[in-house]
Amino acid sequence: MKQRTIHTDVIREAIDRLLYRANFVLPPEVREIFSGMKENEPGEIARMTLSVLEENALIAKEESLPLCQDCGAVIIFLELGQQVCLEGGNINDEIQCAVGDAYKKYYLRKSIVGDPLQRENTGTNTPCFIHTDIVPGNSLAITAYLKGGGSENMSRLQMFRPTASIEEISDFIEHSVIEAGPNPCPPLFLGIGIGGTADTAMLNSKKAVLRDLSSGNPDPYYDELEKSLCHRLNRTMVGPLGMGGRSTVAKVFIKPAPTHIAILPVALNMNCHSLRYAREVL
Amino acid sequence: MSWKHIQTPITEDIAASLRVPDMVLLSGTIYTARDRAHKRIIEMAAGGEPLPVNPVGQVIYYAGPSPTPPGKPVGAVGPTTSYRMDPFTEGMLSLGFRAFIGKGKRSDEVKKLLASYGAVYFSTFGGAAAYLSKRVVSSSLIAFEEFGPEAIYRFEIKDFPVIVTNDMYGGDLYESALQQRP
Numbered sequence: 219m220k221q222r223t224i225h226t227d228v229i230r231e232a233i234d235r236l237l238y239r240a241n242f243v244l245p246p247e248v249r250e251i252f253s254g255m256k257e258n259e260p261g262e263i264a265r266m267t268l269s270v271l272e273e274n275a276l277i278a279k280e281e282s283l284p285l286c287q288d289c290g291a292v293i294i295f296l297e298l299g300q301q302v303c304l305e306g307g308n309i310n311d312e313i314q315c316a317v318g319d320a321y322k323k324y325y326l327r328k329s330i331v332g333d334p335l336q337r338e339n340t341g342t343n344t345p346c347f348i349h350t351d352i353v354p355g356n357s358l359a360i361t362a363y364l365k366g367g368g369s370e371n372m373s374r375l376q377m378f379r380p381t382a383s384i385e386e387i388s389d390f391i392e393h394s395v396i397e398a399g400p401n402p403c404p405p406l407f408l409g410i411g412i413g414g415t416a417d418t419a420m421l422n423s424k425k426a427v428l429r430d431l432s433s434g435n436p437d438p439y440y441d442e443l444e445k446s447l448c449h450r451l452n453r454t455m456v457g458p459l460g461m462g463g464r465s466t467v468a469k470v471f472i473k474p475a476p477t478h479i480a481i482l483p484v485a486l487n488m489n490c491h492s493l494r495y496a497r498e499v500l
Numbered sequence: 501m502s503w504k505h506i507q508t509p510i511t512e513d514i515a516a517s518l519r520v521p522d523m524v525l526l527s528g529t530i531y532t533a534r535d536r537a538h539k540r541i542i543e544m545a546a547g548g549e550p551l552p553v554n555p556v557g558q559v560i561y562y563a564g565p566s567p568t569p570p571g572k573p574v575g576a577v578g579p580t581t582s583y584r585m586d587p588f589t590e591g592m593l594s595l596g597f598r599a600f601i602g603k604g605k606r607s608d609e610v611k612k613l614l615a616s617y618g619a620v621y622f623s624t625f626g627g628a629a630a631y632l633s634k635r636v637v638s639s640s641l642i643a644f645e646e647f648g649p650e651a652i653y654r655f656e657i658k659d660f661p662v663i664v665t666n667d668m669y670g671g672d673l674y675e676s677a678l679q680q681r682p
Binding site for chain 2: 278
């Protein structure tokens with residue numbers, strides 16, 4: 219494959235477009251999911267809540283108001299083809315600048331503090347958090363993913379014994395979703411990282427929710443597990459925004475990874491109803 | 501179920517009239533405050549400093565809006581998760597605040613305090629920040645500008661939708677939901 223040059227100015231422009239889309243335009247598939255859920259909700263408050271979420275998406279898009287006032291920590295996933303030659307500034311610095319510019323230009327909330335204990339707001343919503351994978355090919359795929367604090371605070375990691383049964387793992391997941399209740403703003407897009415090391419499992423729980431929304435898991439074993447978990451979690455009656463109902467989980471996404479003989483990490487990313495990400499391939 | 505129309509400030513009689521899961525359209529004045537503003541208000545009260553608002557009967561909205569775009573009264577403004585304000589709730593109630601709007605569960609301690617102070621906890625639609633901003637007529641920054649999104653804003657609201665989530669009789673919307681489990 220031929221080597222290709224991509225200038226960091228082009229990357230900055232892409233980051234700007236992606237952050238606009240992620241903050242103001244809910245993926246249409248998500249709206250369709252809410253609409254379908256309403257048909258299955260007998261409760262007035264649950265149906266009304268789902269209607270409010272649909273209307274919120276319309277207002278956000280038409281009036282360029284952010285979907286959520288918590289415009290998130292920005293997480294950038296780069297899939298960088300190894301035949302790509304980058305030209306211009308340092309890619310990480312350029313991305314940080316593009317994030318700061320977009321959060322100013324689009325009147326987005328700046329929610330990042332520079333130090334976790336001293337907690338001074340950086341005023342730019344940077345730094346963003348960049349994860350880079352080197353992949354075959356000569357293109358660069360960029361995904362901008364926004365994560366609000368309320369749902370991030372409900373993240374979980376459990377290191378199971380390697381002999382743990384699927385029932386034990388399912389119990390943990392159900393217990394975590396009930397315990398979190400209204401706090402992560404259900405209906406949830408539940409990302410589950412299983413395997414790897416503790417850090418890989420957490421990262422995979424984030425990557426998991428970025429899978430094409432209309433697709434099932436490519437592995438039939440995990441596809442079946444996703445469906446059975448979804449069914450089980452929707453019997454908890456946590457419901458939309460925890461106010462009761464059958465729509466607790468919009469979709470379950472599992473991302474497994476090879477792991478060590480002694481360990482079995484299970485990480486949960488309870489993404490709120492506002493699944494905010496956008497992707498572009500350069 | 502139909503919506504109850506209520507005007508702020510909230511009197512003890514109004515609080516006493518509210519029960520889970522009443523749906524309420526609030527109008528009048530409310531104040532935003534998040535983690536840092538709570539900490540600061542409690543410190544100011546302890547130090548005998550004058551407070552930025554007269555708290556009696558007032559409603560606190562746990563929220564930090566996105567910046568106001570040109571031509572709009574306010575940016576996007578949905579609720580933040582309430583449990584982070586639990587440690588400050590007794591202090592706020594003792595100052596005279598009588599209602600809180602947020603999202604998510606409260607501690608058992610806070611639920612007891614609502615009963616003893618005759619106060620109420622409302623939740624509103626988490627993550628519906630663009631929708632809720634349309635119910636805010638005007639906003640003004642009144643304190644702690646240096647906190648950025650965590651400053652205190654005064655909002656004039658019209659028919660702002662909230663649901664009684666913890667009332668002064670021990671009612672709990674989220675607990676009731678889980679009891680429906682088959």
